[in-house]
Amino acid sequence: MQKRGKLSKFKEKAIEWFFFGNGILAIIILIGIFTLLLKEGLPTFQEVSIKEFLTSTDWNPTSYSNRSYGIVSLVYSTLLVTVGSLIFAVPLGIACAAYLAEVAHPRMREILKPTVEILAGIPSVVIGFLGIVLVGPMIAKVFNLSNGLNAINGSILLGVMALPTIISISEDAISAVPEEYKQASLALGTNEWHTLITVTLPAALSGIIAAVMLGMGRAIGETMAVLMATGNAPAFPESIFDSVRTMTATIAVELGEVPYNTTHYYSLFAIGLVLFLMTFVVNLISDLVLHKYGEGE
Amino acid sequence: MTNSTHKIIVEDLDFYYDDFQALEKVSLKAPANQVTALIGPSGCGKSTFLRTLNRMNDLIEGTQVEGKVLIDNEDIYQDDLDVVSLRKRVGMVFQDPNPFPKSIYDNVAYGPKAHGIKDKDKLDDIVEKSLKRAALWDEVHDRLDKSAIGISGGQQQRLCIARALAVNPDVILMDEPTSALDPVATAKIEELVEELKENYTIIIVTHSMQQAARISDYTAFFLTGEIVEAGPTEKIFERPEDQRTEDYITGRFG
Known part of the structure; x- marks a missing residue:
């Protein structure tokens, strides 16, 4: 037998290192972003107390006399718009997934x-555009408001944007439910609807939850559509028909005009940090759930 | 024998998967409260035949049935027949144990609940009775709320039998119910089948001729989509009329 040359051994090692490098790059980038957020965000708290930042509803960093840096309104707006979008997207998404997996020819x-997957590829600015010219006037008309740029408009747009994720992953989960469960149920003399509700969907539940979490992750971080369609009022919203400004929209609007290395500038990074932690938690939960699902109970 | 003692009467049944004819002119009479075994080599159509008896083949697209299947003298392929009520009467146990990923209790209570029984005491009663009939009660009565996925394969299969019994059928179809089980679990299922025939008519597909000989009263031998020979089990195994039957049961092929 021929012995392997030194060169081929070296080549193999080199290839191994190349792929290792590629893999590690993603982690380096992630750590880099996190460090940047920390480095630029933490100086906020030299002037603003963490307590004020996290508990005040007043966001007014450009005031002459009385600057305030409370993000509660922004966080609340983000959650309001996100939860609103899920209320609309989850039932629709699961129903659509169930249709695709179980009923559709x-x-x-x-x-x-x-x-459905192409829907995910529509640029968010186009969705935002539709929010202004289509959804906004419709909401204004239906609910008799002066304008339709408000939280519910943002919810509808985010719901549309979360739908492809929810549908696609839920469909995979429902399709993965073993045929034997369905057969066992049908053989007991139940109809297909009953089987879907009581056997198939519960068996796919963890996958569906993961789908919802991923859709939610997308909705929380979305900027352009909500920036365009929610009216941009950084006040604490009283109802879903009030104009709101989400965390992402605040960063996008203000970062372009803020003087560098001021507390205002730092505070925008601090918002980014909070947002990062929120999406991180959502992704972590969906990952844990998916993992459990992968192991098949 | 007259029709009244025959629970199931099949006449000239043809069955197609698209263009492929899986069953050809199959006729069989299964006596009530007895065990009828369907034997034959793989791919001979015995499982397909079994699944025509509760119309589970309806779920497969492109299948077609011709001929007559009478259960209690009623044609189960007539146009306005409610398939759901048919499957209530004709229970089924599958080759691989397939309990739902729910608790033991919920597995057994699933059918009765689906058919509208909500009363907790009544459900408790049905679950207990069904598990006792499936000879599983003593092993699981103290952990009914545990997941059915956690019990052994043999127990799972008996749970599936209990689940089928809970909807109170009069016919039970079994599709090689012991092929995934070890000898001890197999012996338990076989014992159970013999007990169950007092109250139910049982049709069992089996790969094992010994099993057919041990537990069945009546045997049908399938070969390439046809019934070669059917009759009392003793006769089929001791004095087969057809050469092919003899070849098969003496192990010359299959």
Whole structure:
């Protein structure tokens, strides 16, 4: 047998290192972003107390006399718009996924699923545009408001944007439920609807929860559509028909005009840090749930 | 024998998967309160035949049935028949144990609940009775709320039998119910089948001729989609009329 040359051994090692480097790069970038957020965000608290930052509802960093840096309104607006979007997107998404996985004719499914996935590719600025010219006036008309740029408008847009994620991953989860469960249920003399509700969906539950969490992660971080369609009022919203400004929109609007290395500048990074932690927690939960799902109970 | 003692009468049944004919002119009479075994080599159509008896084949697209299947003298393929009520009467146990990923209790209570029984005491009663009939009660009565996925394969299969019994069928179809089980668990299921025939008509598909010989009263031998020979088990195994039957049961092929 021929012995392996030194060169080929070296080549193999080099390839190994190349792929290792690629893998590690993602982690380096993540750590870099996190460090940057910490470095630029933490100086906020030299002037503003953490307590004020996290508990005050007043966000007014450009006032002459009385600057305030409370993010409660912004966090609340973000959560309001996100939860609103889920209320609308989750039932619709799961119903659509169940239809695709269980009811739709294979040919119909071949057409529908890619279409749903294309929906994910629509630029958020286009969705925001639709929010201003289409959804806004409709909301104003239906609820008799002076304008339709408010929290519920943002919720609807984010719901539309979260739908593809929710549908696609839920559909995978529902399709993965073993055929034997369905057969056992049908053989006991239940109809297909009953089987779907009592056997298939519960068996796919962890996958569906993960889908919802991923959709939620997308909704929390979305900026452009909510910036355009929610009216941009950084006040504490009284109802879903009030204009709001989310954390992401605040950063996007203010960072372009803020003088560097001021408390205002730092505070925007601090908002980014809080947002990062929020999406991190959501992703972590969805990951844990998916992991459990992968192990099959 | 007259029709009244035959629970199931099948006449000239043809079955197609798209263009492939899986069953050809199959006729069989299964006596009530007895065990009928369907034997034959893999792919001979015996499982397909079994699944025509509770119309589970309806779930597969592109299948087609011709001929007659009568249960209690009623054609189960007539146009306005409610398949759901048919499957209530004709229970099924599958090849691999397939309990739901729910608790033991919920597995057994699933069918009765689906059919509208809500009263807790009544459900408790059905669960206990069904588990006792499936000879599983003593092993699981203290952990009914535990997941059914955690019990052994043999126990799971008996749970599936209990689940089928809970909807109170009069026919039970079994599709190689012991092929995934070890000898001890198999012996328990076989013992159970013999007890169950007092109250139920049982049709069992089996790969094992010994099993057919041990537990069945009546045997049908399938080969390439046809019934070669059917009759009392003793006769089929001791004095088969057809050469192919003899070849199969003496182990010359299959």
